[in-house]
Amino acid sequence: MSEPALVLERVSATYGREPVLREVDLAVAPGEIVGLVGPNGSGKTTLVRVASGTLRPTSGRLRVGGRDLIGMPAREAARLVAVVPQDVVPAFSFTALELVLMGRSPYRSRWGGGSPEDWARVRAAMAATQVQHLADRPVDELSGGERRRVVLAQALAQDAPVLMLDEPTTHLDVRHVLDLLSIVRRLAERERTAVLAIHHDLNLAASTCDRLVALHRGEVVASGSPGSVVTPALLREVYGVEAEVSTDHATGYPSVRIGVPVEPAAPLGRRAHVVGGAGRGAPILRRLAEAGFDVSVGVLHGSDTDANVAERLNLVRVSVPPFSDIDAEAESVCRHLMREADLLVVCDAPFGPGNAANLRLALEATRAGVRTIVLEQIPIEERDFTGGEATVTWAELRSHSTVVRSYEELALVLG
Amino acid sequence: MQRAVPYRRVMLGLAAALVAAFLIGVAVGAVWVSPRTTIELIAWKLGLTGRPDDVSRAAEVIVFQLRLPRVLLAAIVGGALAASGAVFQGLFRNPLADPAIIGVSSGAALGAVLVIVTVGAASLGAFAVPLAAFAGAMATAFVVYRLARIGPAVHVATLLLAGIAIAAVISSFMSLVMSYSGEEIRDIYAWLLGGLVAQGWRSVEIVLPVVAVGVAGAWLVAHELNLISLGEERAAQLGVELDRLKRTSIAVGALLAAAAVSVAGVIGFVGLMTPHLLRLVIGSDHRRLMPASVLGGATLLILADLVARTIVAPSELPVGVVTALLGGPFFIYLLRREGKKAGARV
Numbered sequence: 228m229s230e231p232a233l234v235l236e237r238v239s240a241t242y243g244r245e246p247v248l249r250e251v252d253l254a255v256a257p258g259e260i261v262g263l264v265g266p267n268g269s270g271k272t273t274l275v276r277v278a279s280g281t282l283r284p285t286s287g288r289l290r291v292g293g294r295d296l297i298g299m300p301a302r303e304a305a306r307l308v309a310v311v312p313q314d315v316v317p318a319f320s321f322t323a324l325e326l327v328l329m330g331r332s333p334y335r336s337r338w339g340g341g342s343p344e345d346w347a348r349v350r351a352a353m354a355a356t357q358v359q360h361l362a363d364r365p366v367d368e369l370s371g372g373e374r375r376r377v378v379l380a381q382a383l384a385q386d387a388p389v390l391m392l393d394e395p396t397t398h399l400d401v402r403h404v405l406d407l408l409s410i411v412r413r414l415a416e417r418e419r420t421a422v423l424a425i426h427h428d429l430n431l432a433a434s435t436c437d438r439l440v441a442l443h444r445g446e447v448v449a450s451g452s453p454g455s456v457v458t459p460a461l462l463r464e465v466y467g468v469e470a471e472v473s474t475d476h477a478t479g480y481p482s483v484r485i486g487v488p489v490e491p492a493a494p495l496g497r498r499a500h501v502v503g504g505a506g507r508g509a510p511i512l513r514r515l516a517e518a519g520f521d522v523s524v525g526v527l528h529g530s531d532t533d534a535n536v537a538e539r540l541n542l543v544r545v546s547v548p549p550f551s552d553i554d555a556e557a558e559s560v561c562r563h564l565m566r567e568a569d570l571l572v573v574c575d576a577p578f579g580p581g582n583a584a585n586l587r588l589a590l591e592a593t594r595a596g597v598r599t600i601v602l603e604q605i606p607i608e609e610r611d612f613t614g615g616e617a618t619v620t621w622a623e624l625r626s627h628s629t630v631v632r633s634y635e636e637l638a639l640v641l642g
Numbered sequence: 643m644q645r646a647v648p649y650r651r652v653m654l655g656l657a658a659a660l661v662a663a664f665l666i667g668v669a670v671g672a673v674w675v676s677p678r679t680t681i682e683l684i685a686w687k688l689g690l691t692g693r694p695d696d697v698s699r700a701a702e703v704i705v706f707q708l709r710l711p712r713v714l715l716a717a718i719v720g721g722a723l724a725a726s727g728a729v730f731q732g733l734f735r736n737p738l739a740d741p742a743i744i745g746v747s748s749g750a751a752l753g754a755v756l757v758i759v760t761v762g763a764a765s766l767g768a769f770a771v772p773l774a775a776f777a778g779a780m781a782t783a784f785v786v787y788r789l790a791r792i793g794p795a796v797h798v799a800t801l802l803l804a805g806i807a808i809a810a811v812i813s814s815f816m817s818l819v820m821s822y823s824g825e826e827i828r829d830i831y832a833w834l835l836g837g838l839v840a841q842g843w844r845s846v847e848i849v850l851p852v853v854a855v856g857v858a859g860a861w862l863v864a865h866e867l868n869l870i871s872l873g874e875e876r877a878a879q880l881g882v883e884l885d886r887l888k889r890t891s892i893a894v895g896a897l898l899a900a901a902a903v904s905v906a907g908v909i910g911f912v913g914l915m916t917p918h919l920l921r922l923v924i925g926s927d928h929r930r931l932m933p934a935s936v937l938g939g940a941t942l943l944i945l946a947d948l949v950a951r952t953i954v955a956p957s958e959l960p961v962g963v964v965t966a967l968l969g970g971p972f973f974i975y976l977l978r979r980e981g982k983k984a985g986a987r988v
Contacts, residue, residue: 281878305881312879318735318871319926329869333881385880 230293232257232421233278233308233389238287240270240277247273249445250287257388257419260411262426262436264456266466270445271425275391278423280304292388305333309385311392315378317366323377324362327353330384352383355410372403379407383414390414392424396431408435433457434480441465457481459539469539495519500561500568500592502585504576506532507602510634511572516540518641523564526557526585553584561585565592571599572637573624579612586620590627599628602637652924656937660717663944667713668705670948672956675701675709711843716947716961717940718846719838719902720912722853724939725860725932726898727913732867732928733891734798737921740914741899744805744892745782748812750903753778754833755816759823771833772845772904779900782808787892796888798874833907835960838947845905852901857936859894863887864928871926909962911969912939912946919976 231254240248248270255261263271276282278289280296289296291307299307309330317326330352331345341349353359356376366374375395382390392411396404412435414420426432432439433453441449441456443465449456454474462470468485475482499520501508508524509532515522525545527534537544545561547553553561565571565588573589576582593599601624611617631637665677682694683705726741734743741747753774761770786808790801820830832839866887869877878884899913916939917931924930943961946968950961 276875279879281875300881301878301883302881305879308879310876310879312873312876315872315876317926319732319737319921321868321871321926325868325925325927326872329872329880332865332869335865 230257231255232292233423234288234290235274235278236288236290238274238277238284238289240273240282240284242273247445248277248284251442251445251447253278253423253440253447253450255389255421255423257421258415259438260415260422260424260436262424262432262439262453263442264426264429264432264439265442269442269465271442272393273445274442275310275393275423275425278389279308279310279391302333305385305387307387308389308391309382309387311379311382311390311395313394313397314371314375315366315381320365320367322363323358323366323369323380324349324353326366326377327358327380327384330381333385348384348386349380352380355383355414356380357406372399375399375403375407379410388419389421389423392422394425394427397427404431411435429457429462429483430480433483434475434478454481457483471535471539494521497521497569498523498564498567499570499572500524500565501533502571502573502576502589503527503533504531504574504578504582504585506536507574507576508533508572509536511574511602511637512536512540512542514634514638514641515572516542520570523568525561525564526553526582528581550581552581558584558588562588562591565589565597566595568592568597571597572602573599573628574602575605575607575610577610577612578617578621583613583617583620586617586624590620590624593624593627599624600637600640601625601628601630602632602634603630604633649924649930652920653934653937656934656941660937660941660944663941663948664713664717667716667944667948668709670952671704671709673701673704675705680705707842711846712838712947713944714846715838715849715905716943718849718853719906719909720916720939720941720943720946721936722849722856722898722902722939723909723913723943724916724935725857726895726902727915727939728917728928728931728935729860729863729867729891729895729898730913731917732864732871733888733895734802735871735873737918738914740910741895741902742809742908742910742913744786744801744896745808745812746779746896746899747903747908748809748816749782750775750779750900751834751908752782752812752816754904754907755819755830758826758829758833759819769844769848772848776900776904779903780896782812783892783896783900787889795885796892798888801892832960835907835962837950837958837960837962838906839958849901849905853898856894856898856901857932859890860898861929861932863891863894864932867891867928868926907960907962909943909965911965911973912942915969915973916942918973922976 233255235251235253237250237252238248239246239250251274263274265271273282277284280299280301283297296304327349328341331341331348335341335345356379358376358380361369361373361377366377369377395407411422415422424436436453438451439453439456440447441461448465449461457472459470459472462468471484472481497520499515499522501511501522501524503524504527512522512524523543524533524537527544527546528549529546530549534544534546545557547557571589571592578586607618607621629640631640665680668680669675669677679697679701683697683702685691686693723741730739730741730743731737754771757770757774786801786804789804790796820827823830866882869880869882870887874884917935920931920934920938924934946964947961950959950964953959
């Protein structure tokens with residue numbers, strides 16, 4: 228790896244007495260795009276303010292291209308670090324060209340109309356962001372996406388070896404987001420610009436950055452490849468959310484699906500058991516858990532969505548490895564859980580030889596007097612892979628149970 | 643809003659307007675002096691030509707002793723007020739800011755009023771009042787600036803509020819002083835309403851260098867005022883030393899306003915209106931706006947003063963009354979028109 232363009236060593240910063248950054252270490256190499264992630268108030272924006280020289284850190288070292296940025300005159304610092312702010316709304320009406328030309332002010336004299344190099348840089352920046360045709364338009368008449376591209380051009384015109392982006396994509400359409408990030412990628416590749424970008428969208432951060440740094444309460448809590456930073460454990464710790472992280476099949480990047488955190492009602496002191504599979508039980512698990520039931524689920528196969536959801540909701544689950552049959556131990560545990568339950572919910576999962584035992588266990592419990600609700604949105608014939616056995620058991624089971632046709636109906640029955 | 647008029651043409655137009663206003667200002671009065679005579683007299687004084695034969699001695703006296711200093715003073719004061727307005731509007735990122743905003747006008751008024759009631763308007767030579775006004779203006783600006791300064795940072799919102807608060811305190815104190823004053827009240831009102839009456843060359847000589855320094859300073863901060871209109875944080879990212887810029891801008895704006903107020907009293911609307919009006923024509927680049935405002939403000943005040951001294955001749959209106967009476971409605975018309983065109987941008 229080449230000599231880093233931007234280095235922060237044990238940088239701390241405060242607002243008043245409130246510490247906002249604590250001993251942050253960070254380095255960005257030329258041509259590298261580092262994404263800064265973390266919840267609101269984690270110190271991301273402060274970090275960018277410090278690293279761009281506009282906020283003085285209380286301690287630590289800060290170097291750009293080997294030069295100490297702390298105490299450097301603002302004009303000189305602006306030649307080394309360019310920032311793309313979230314948005315710029317000028318107090319007065321300037322044209323796009325005037326605005327981009329302001330990006331050259333760290334190089335220009337007070338009086339001059341711009342050197343040939345200034346104009347060349349401005350033209351190149353406006354070409355890269357495709358805003359040449361807007362040159363004479365007042366910025367306040369541009370659309371949000373156009374204005375953001377003009378502001379990006381302004382920062383590019385600064386011609387700095389380090390570029391920082393403060394949530395560059397907020398309020399942009401998906402098309403503009405992709406355009407903007409591909410401009411930044413080209414810049415990193417061609418000009419070897421070191422890029423530090425604050426991202427709100429974890430998926431976007433994971434798919435567009437070479438490396439991620441996660442901040443939490445002003446401290447770096449994780450740093451590395453997107454796959455090593457974006458993990459359920461980190462999301463739980465930093466954002467306080469339960470999330471599923473999978474590898475996107477199309478791109479190979481980690482992909483995050485955020486779950487709404489469960490806020491259980493007061494425990495009811497009642498137990499519910501769910502027979503799920505193929506994700507059919509997931510909405511029910513959540514609803515029961517939120518209603519305050521003590522929920523168990525099973526028997527499931529290890530890779531089933533229902534098993535993942537149950538894990539996230541921290542429920543009692545009985546599972547066997549993927550593609551294996553239900554073994555004797557799982558069967559006896561599950562029989563026990565069903566018999567002891569105040570409520571048994573059987574979902575319209577597909578049943579095959581691997582899980583048909585669940586239906587038999589449920590029927591036993593129902594006959595033993597456990598209150599049972601059967602979800603039947605999909606007819607049994609379409610999901611019987613046992614050659615008819617499951618259909619027979621299902622018919623018997625539903626004759627002893629309350630039958631609902633949808634999750635909504637189930638919610639009504641549960642009250 | 644496309645800018646149809648190129649900068650150069652606007653500046654030429656403004657310069658031509660200023661020359662025309664100047665010649666008309668000198669020409670019109672109790673005695674008509676033709677622009678041609680004025681030009682000939684000036685050319686002669688500058689040593690370019692011989693003394694014109696057909697010009698009477700009386701006309702020479704009128705031009706050089708009365709009209710010329712008055713018109714020049716109006717031009718200097720108008721230019722200073724407009725430049726000061728442009729500086730404050732830029733610094734506060736608000737097109738409705740004017741030179742009075744940081745208490746300069748009320749401070750000047752207090753200084754003037756104190757001198758008028760304690761020693762009288764005419765005593766200590768004619769310059770006691772302007773000097774006291776200038777001192778009052780600069781002192782008030784400094785107090786307001788210190789109030790808004792917390793640590794090394796000057797907060798613009800605090801500056802505005804401190805300016806308003808200080809102005810309120812001063813004006814109530816002034817009311818108190820005035821309610822105990824006797825016949826000086828006429829002098830006080832005359833000063834407060836603003837006027838360029840019988841100032842002579844001395845005022846021009848004293849104010850011109852101060853205003854020249856101020857205009858140079860205003861031009862010096864013009865580029866950075868462009869950047870600060872993007873917001874303080876963005877300006878800092880683009881290399882502006884914020885605290886230094888604020889200090890310089892406040893000093894320059896206060897100096898210009900104080901110089902103007904000290905010789906001409908409180909003249910409203912020129913500082914507010916001129917930059918605003920010109921921004922519509924040449925755009926917001928302060929490097930263009932600053933010189934344009936100086937020319938525009940000078941023209942405007944020459945014309946306002948012309949109206950003030952001719953409309954009820956042989957008596958005179960205070961020029962502040964004229965700028966407010968004409969400027970107010972025109973400004974409202976402008977705001978309404980702009981508002982229709984661009985929503986609530988102003």
